[in-house]
Amino acid sequence: MALSDKTVLMLAADLFEDMELLYPLYRLREERVAVTIAGLDDHPVTGKKGHGPVAVDTTVNDVHSGDFDALIVPGGYAPDKLRRSDAVLELVRSFDTTAKPIAFICHAGWVPISAQIVKGRRATSVDAIRDDMVNAGVDWVDEATVVDGNLISARTPADLGPWMKALLTALDAEGR
Numbered sequence: 001m002a003l004s005d006k007t008v009l010m011l012a013a014d015l016f017e018d019m020e021l022l023y024p025l026y027r028l029r030e031e032r033v034a035v036t037i038a039g040l041d042d043h044p045v046t047g048k049k050g051h052g053p054v055a056v057d058t059t060v061n062d063v064h065s066g067d068f069d070a071l072i073v074p075g076g077y078a079p080d081k082l083r084r085s086d087a088v089l090e091l092v093r094s095f096d097t098t099a100k101p102i103a104f105i106c107h108a109g110w111v112p113i114s115a116q117i118v119k120g121r122r123a124t125s126v127d128a129i130r131d132d133m134v135n136a137g138v139d140w141v142d143e144a145t146v147v148d149g150n151l152i153s154a155r156t157p158a159d160l161g162p163w164m165k166a167l168l169t170a171l172d173a174e175g176r
Contacts, residue, residue: 017076018047075106083114
């Protein structure tokens with residue numbers, strides 16, 4: 001897999017699920033993918049289990065979907081903060097409009113819900129937000145990883161392996 005020309009935007013806010021940010025970050029870097037972490041402001045973020053601080057490279061107000069090949073939204077409590085940002089929601093809509101991969105896991109399903117891009121789509125999430133997903137019009141399934149077009153979703157940190165494999169496959173297919 002030659003991914004050294006790929007770029008991924010990762011959204012981050014305090015109280016992210018530690019492994020859902022760190023594992024994709026290091027796994028992508030291992031494949032030589034350029035990862036940019038965008039926060040709601042320029043302050044470092046800390047995971048809900050205490051990992052960090054993790055420096056952000058930029059803010060959500062200063063990035064454009066056209067500069068990236070894919071988007072990652074880690075879970076934890078951070079998605080509840082991220083979904084309140086108009087800049088985040090516009091980024092998510094822009095990635096979706098251009099059919100670029102959007103990978104979200106666990107509670108991160110809240111972000112595409114708030115961006116209103118999930119109605120009629122198939123996805124998964126942590127069971128705690130299953131009702132939110134269903135009420136937003138998602139065909140919710142209890143599977144480790146679900147790929148529906150450009151949406152790549154997973155339930156919990158236990159599903160990080162298949163979730164990242166699906167994202168890497170999507171990145172490898174981009175531009176072919």
